[in-house]
Amino acid sequence: MDGIIFILILLVLMVPLFLTTRRQKKMMRQTQETQASLAVGDEVMTTSGMHAEVAGLQEATVDLEIAPGVITRWERIAIRERLTGDAAEDVDAGYDQSDGDDVQDGFTEEDIEGFSADQLTPEDFAGDAQGDEARRGSDRDRRRDGDVAES
Numbered sequence: 537m538d539g540i541i542f543i544l545i546l547l548v549l550m551v552p553l554f555l556t557t558r559r560q561k562k563m564m565r566q567t568q569e570t571q572a573s574l575a576v577g578d579e580v581m582t583t584s585g586m587h588a589e590v591a592g593l594q595e596a597t598v599d600l601e602i603a604p605g606v607i608t609r610w611e612r613i614a615i616r617e618r619l620t621g622d623a624a625e626d627v628d629a630g631y632d633q634s635d636g637d638d639v640q641d642g643f644t645e646e647d648i649e650g651f652s653a654d655q656l657t658p659e660d661f662a663g664d665a666q667g668d669e670a671r672r673g674s675d676r677d678r679r680r681d682g683d684v685a686e687s
Contacts, residue, residue, distance in 0.1 A: 574612070574615065574618070582610060597611055
């Protein structure tokens with residue numbers, strides 16, 4: 537009787553372990569096949585979640601174009617998956633490169649063109665610092681229970 541219980545306990549513990557191992561091996565094989573079958577122009581996602589287009593291939597590395605004209609070199613093992621047509625279209629849907637009047641983050645192309653951080657002076661930030669100081673001062677007068685301390 538004790539032998540049967542021992543065998544059942546072993547089975548209960550070993551079956552999930554076996555199934556998990558098979559699933560991991562299958563995913564690893566798919567990733568290796570994807571990395572081996574990459575072609576220039578493929579839309580891919582890296583293990584860090586960055587979406588890019590394959591611009592060049594070497595034996596152990598791959599060149600990825602992460603923005604127009606910006607190419608970086610990555611190890612092939614960093615490629616997690618090839619994006620299908622639908623996934624690649626979803627990524628590109630938020631930005632239309634064909635129109636120069638795109639507004640991103642509230643700035644137009646004209647606002648950004650010719651801008652340099654070297655043109656900024658400490659006075660450009662003075663208004664923000666005064667506002668922060670005023671907020672800190674009002675918080676300093678407030679006690680933990682939410683009441684305002686008497687001065």
